[in-house]
Amino acid sequence: MTPAAPRAERTEVLVVGGGPVGVFLGALLAHAGVDVIVWERRTAEPAGSRAIGIHPPSLDAFAAIDAAAPVLAEAALVHRGVARSRGRTLGTLSFDRASDTHPYVATLDQHRTERILRERLAAAAPEALRTGVTLTALERSQDHVDAAGTGPDGEPVAVRASFVVGADGARSTVRDLLGIGTTGREYPDRYVMGDFADPEPGSARSAALVDVGPDGVVESFPLPDGRRRYVALVGRGPAADDEVDAVALAQTIRDRTGAPVDADSCSMLSGFRVRRRAAVRVGVGRVVLIGDAAHEISPIGGQGMNLGWLDAADLAPLLTEGVRTGSAGPWPAYARRRQAAARRAARQAEANMALGGRAVGPTQLGREVLLRTLLRLPSADALARLYAMRWA
Template sequence: MENTHRDDCLVTIVGAGPVGLCLGLGLARQGTEVLLLEKNPDTAEHSRAPAIWPATQEILADLGVIDQFLQQAITVPRLSLQDVDKQRTLFCAPLAQLSDITSYPQLLVLPQSDTEAILRDALLQQPTARLRFNCKVESVSQQQQGVQLSYTAPEGRRRAQCRIAVGCDGGKSLVREQIGAALEGKTYQAQAALADVDIEDSAHLPFPRLTTSPALAIGIRMTDNRWRLILPFAPGDSIPLDQRIEEAVQSLFGKPYHNVWQSEFRLHQRLSTLFSQGAIVLAGDAAHLNSPVGGQGMNAGIIDASLLGPAILAALDKGTDAPLHHYAQSRRDEIQSGVNRFTDKLTRILLWRQGRMIRLVLSLANMAMAVPPVRRRILKKMAMLT
C-alpha cells in the first residue's frame, strides 16, 4: 500500500482516518494531487464510531462510495430505543419521515474499521492520490511558497513541500500544536467505557437496547452478532471494567459473550482556538472534540471535509489563502453553535444524577415526538440536516 513517489504535491493531509480519507478522496476525484500521511501501519482495526447519519450519507454518495456502505452497513430507518428492564420502547425516532429532504432517511451502523477500509480502497483507485502509512509527521511550517512538512518514513526522514496542508490528525493533533492553537473547552466529570462483544444468536434482537440494572448501559448492534456497549460511570468508580461489561451483557442480553475490544475514556467538549493559519488548516477531531453521546463526532468531521474540499480548490485556483480562512471562521462558528451545543445537551441529560433520570427524560422526549413540528425539528437535528 506504500508508495515511494516524490513527496511534493499540491495538498498534504496529515492523518488517514475517516476525515482525512474523505477529504483526500474528494480532492483526488477533482484531479487534485494529494498526499496522505498516516502514522499507523494501516487504517483502524476497531469499530470506534459506528453511526453514520443521513447528512454524512449524502457526502458519501457525492464521493461515489455510498453503494459499498449500503451493502455492508445495518440500515435503521426507524430508531427505536428498547428499555429491556421494563420491556417497552422508551424513545422512537422515525428517520424515514425525512424522505422529502434527503435520499438517505436512515441511520447506517457500520464499524469505523469498515468505513475506513471502504474509503481507503476508493482513494487508492485515484491516480492523483498517494497514501503512505507508517509515516509520522514531526514538523509543519509555513513557507513563502507554501507549507513544508518533515516526517519519518520506513526508509528514513523525508520532507514534503505542498501548497496547502491539512491536519486531520485527531485530538492530540501535532498540526494544531504547530500553528500555536489550543483545544479549549471542558472535560466532563463522568467517565465512560466502550466495549465490543460477540453474542451468539443475537441478530434478531431489536436495538438500541438500554438497561439501568445494576448501572446504565446501552447496546448497539454493529454486525450480525457483534454489539457495541456504552457504559457511563462516575469518577472514582472502583468496579473493574470486565465486571461492568459482564453485568451489562447479562442485563441487556442474558447470553454468553466474547469480549473483542474495550476502552475507557473521558468525555470532552473542546474547540480549537484556530481552525487555520496561512495555508495550514484543521478538520475533524484536530479542530473540535465533542462528547460521543449522539454519535455525531465522526459525522461532523466528514462534514468538515465536504466543506473544506471546495475551499481548498478555490484557494488553489485563486492563489490565495482567503477561502481557507473563510472556511475556518464559518465552520468554527457552526461547530460551536451546532454539534458541540447539541451533544453537550445530550451528554448532560444522559449524565444527570449519574443516569438515574434517563427514563424520565427520554419518556418526555418521546411525548414531544408526538407533536409533528417538534418531531421534525428533532429528526433533522439528529440527522445533521439542519
C-alpha cells in the same frame, strides 16, 4: 559531515493524518483532479470497530467519491430508535422523514469504513497514501508550505505543498507546530462500550435502543454480522480498576435492560471519558485543521467522525479553488461554518449525557414524562432530523 536535506517532493495539498477524515479528504481532492499526498504515522492496517455511526449527510458526501454504495452494502441500517426506562417503552423515533436520500443511520465498523475510503483514494491516486511518515516541522511561506518528517525507516522526508491540512486527531502535531491553543472542558462521566452477539428479539434487532433508567443510560446499536454495540454509563470521577471488563459490562446491561448479553461473545471492549475541545483558530495562512484536530466532542451521539467528514466535504472545494486560482483560501468563512457545526454537535452531545445520567424519584419521573411527550408530538420528526445531523 551532516547529510544533505532531502529534496522536497512537490504536491498541491499535503494532508497530515490518514485516518477516516484525512483519507476521505484526500479522496475528494484526488477525484477533483488535485495532486494530493496523505501522510499517516501508523503502518498497520486500520483495525477495530471504534466509531460506528454514519449519518445521512456523510453518506451524501461519500457519494462524491462513489463510496456510499460500498459502505451501505456492508452496513446495518437503523430506521428507528426506541427509548425505554424501567422495563417500559417510552416512545419510538423514526428516521423515515429525516432525510430524502438516506432515511436511516448506517452502522459499520470503523476499520471497514476506512478500508473503503482508502480504496477510493487509491482508485484516484494510487501513490497518495504514505504510511509510516511522521510530521516533525512546518515552515510557512506566502505561496507554499514546507513540511518535514521522518519515513518508515527513520529517513528524512520533505514535501512542498500549496496547502497543508491537519487531520491528525485530538493530539494534533500540525496544531502544535502552528502554536494554536485549545479551549474546552473535561466531564466526569465514565462509560464502557462493547460489541456482543445481538441478544435483542425480533424487530428490536434493527433498532437503536436507549434505556434511561435510574442507574444511568445504556445505549445500543445494531452492527453487521448479528452483533450489537452497547454503551453504558458506569460512574463519575476516577475509574475502578476492574471497570472495563466484559463480564461486568454484560451484567450491567442485564441488570438495567434485561437483555441477556453473553459476555463470551464480546469482540470489542473499551472504556472512555468525555471531553470537549476546540482549536482557538482553524486556519493559519495556507494550513488548516479539520476533524478532531479542530474540534473534539463527546462520543455520545456518534457525531464526531461525521463532523470530520463534513469538514472535509466543505473544505475540499475551497482547496480545489485555491489550487486553481492561487488564492490562500477563505479560512474565516470556513471556520465560522465548521465551528458553529461543532458547537451545535457538542451541545447535543451534552443534552444526551444529561438525559442519560443517574436519576431517582421525581427527577427520573420527569425525565420519562419529557421523553414520552417529545416522542409523541410532531416535534419528533424535528428530533429525528437533529439526531441524523441534517443541520450539519
